[in-house]
């Protein structure tokens with residue numbers, strides 16, 4: 001009976017009418033996320049199966065993280081870029097939720113992303129949140145939370161300082177600026193806990209480092225990181 005059921009589920013997912021999140025063609029998608037062509041061309045990193053990967057190495061000598069991984073490789077003009085773009089600028093909230101759910105299921109198979117107590121998205125400043133209407137990283141967090149059955153919260157890590165208009169600053173100045181723009185509210189929520197901090201894209205890692213730095217200041221807190229994509233430096 002179980003076999004029949006899962007066969008039927010598989011059949012349903014094959015004919016599921018959702019459009020591919022990347023090309024938006026009305027062709028069959030895998031689990032309502034991507035068509036086979038886009039799935040094939042989007043490069044999954046599989047970093048979650050290897051603890052010493054390109055993602056975690058980017059933080060070596062900077063901050064002590066437990067595990068780190070990104071779902072896709074971010075290539076300029078590539079499919080991961082269009083996914084992130086539609087999530088951030090075209091109001092496609094389901095991209096964050098669906099990718100989060102899918103990645104959450106993958107993380108459950110990893111020996112490194114275990115015993116996570118809380119999922120926390122990189123926060124947006126209130127003004128940016130108001131402009132966009134949502135936090136794209138929070139949607140990704142929500143999807144992961146659903147798949148892993150682990151709570152998420154946007155009430156612990158906040159961003160009271162707006163750092164969006166810093167294009168005229170140097171790289172070092174920007175880094176310093178980012179470092180002091182996050183704050184921890186209610187540290188009791190994460191004391192003695194393993195936190196999964198999530199964001200959309202990892203590039204220099206300045207933002208994730210600044211956030212993680214705040215989180216590990218709370219007594220006996222362990223931090224792991226996950227993003228939708230990793231860009232090259």
Ligand SMILES: [Zn+2]
Nearest residue numbers: 020023035038
């Ligand atoms: Zn497609």
